[in-house]
Amino acid sequence: MRERHESVVEEQIRLAAERGAFDDLPGKGQPLRLDGPDDDSWWVRGWIEREGLSGDALLPTSLLLRKEIQRLPETVTPLPDEAAVRAVVSDLNKRVAAWQDARQGSRREVRHPVEGSGPASGTVEAAAADPEPGAEPMTSPTALPGPARAFRAIAIAEACSWTGLLVGMFFKYVVVFDDIGVKIFGPIHGALFVAYLVVTLVAARRLGWSVVTTLVALAASIPPLFTLWFERWAMRTGKLHGASTGAARGATA
Numbered sequence: 413m414r415e416r417h418e419s420v421v422e423e424q425i426r427l428a429a430e431r432g433a434f435d436d437l438p439g440k441g442q443p444l445r446l447d448g449p450d451d452d453s454w455w456v457r458g459w460i461e462r463e464g465l466s467g468d469a470l471l472p473t474s475l476l477l478r479k480e481i482q483r484l485p486e487t488v489t490p491l492p493d494e495a496a497v498r499a500v501v502s503d504l505n506k507r508v509a510a511w512q513d514a515r516q517g518s519r520r521e522v523r524h525p526v527e528g529s530g531p532a533s534g535t536v537e538a539a540a541a542d543p544e545p546g547a548e549p550m551t552s553p554t555a556l557p558g559p560a561r562a563f564r565a566i567a568i569a570e571a572c573s574w575t576g577l578l579v580g581m582f583f584k585y586v587v588v589f590d591d592i593g594v595k596i597f598g599p600i601h602g603a604l605f606v607a608y609l610v611v612t613l614v615a616a617r618r619l620g621w622s623v624v625t626t627l628v629a630l631a632a633s634i635p636p637l638f639t640l641w642f643e644r645w646a647m648r649t650g651k652l653h654g655a656s657t658g659a660a661r662g663a664t665a
Contacts, residue, residue, distance in 0.1 A: 473511050480504055559618040560652035562611050564643055570608045570633060571640035573601035578636060608633050615652075625651060 418426070428434065460466075468476060480487075481504070488497045556564070577600075580593020609630060616626040629646075632638040646652050 477504075477508050477511060556652050557619070559611075559615040563615040563652065564647070566604065566608050566611045567632075567639040567643040570601070570604045571637045573597060573604045574636045574639075577601045605633055608639060619652065621651060 434440075468479065471479070484501070484504070488500055491497050491500065576597035577594065580591070580595075580597045583593050584591045612626070612629045612633075615621070616629065621629070625646075629642055632642040
């Protein structure tokens, strides 16, 4: 029978075993600790346990900052004076601002999650009242309530149908004198026009629009592309964020 070739690594392992290098290793004769066949981070968990580290080391930066804000009252309670409290809060503010800059860019106003100008207790109370780091900004479309997102979608779609209908009318009366474009986009625009009116009334009720704002939104469906203008205006002025958000902004301005 042909002898099996022994590699350099296998030779080193065999020689070490003959010398007894593996006889007194920690955990010899004990079963391996495996958290599960699908746990790819078992070695990380084992390293954290061996080193005596906290499990927070596995958390993303946003969650670590949130936990620090939640623990802030307990963190500053044993501090001797307000200067020490402000030093801790200032350091936390800087780290939150740095994380926000790295995530969203620097073209925005940084609002610190921990603010206050009174005694130390007031500073701690402000930490719980302000937004947590990583929260969606209220100007982001993904942070809008359901009726606002539906209104934005139907307003843009209605404006697009107006564009298609205008192009069809141009070809019908100016270019080829063929009404195929009008036949296609006419029914589409009619359906979206009715849907826009219905969604506008629902959004006005759910978002707390005034009568004037509701009438302007309904009237925007008549001139071409005015629904797109109204959607941009409502987004910029906070009409799509709801009555409670608008009131809160007015109280903190």
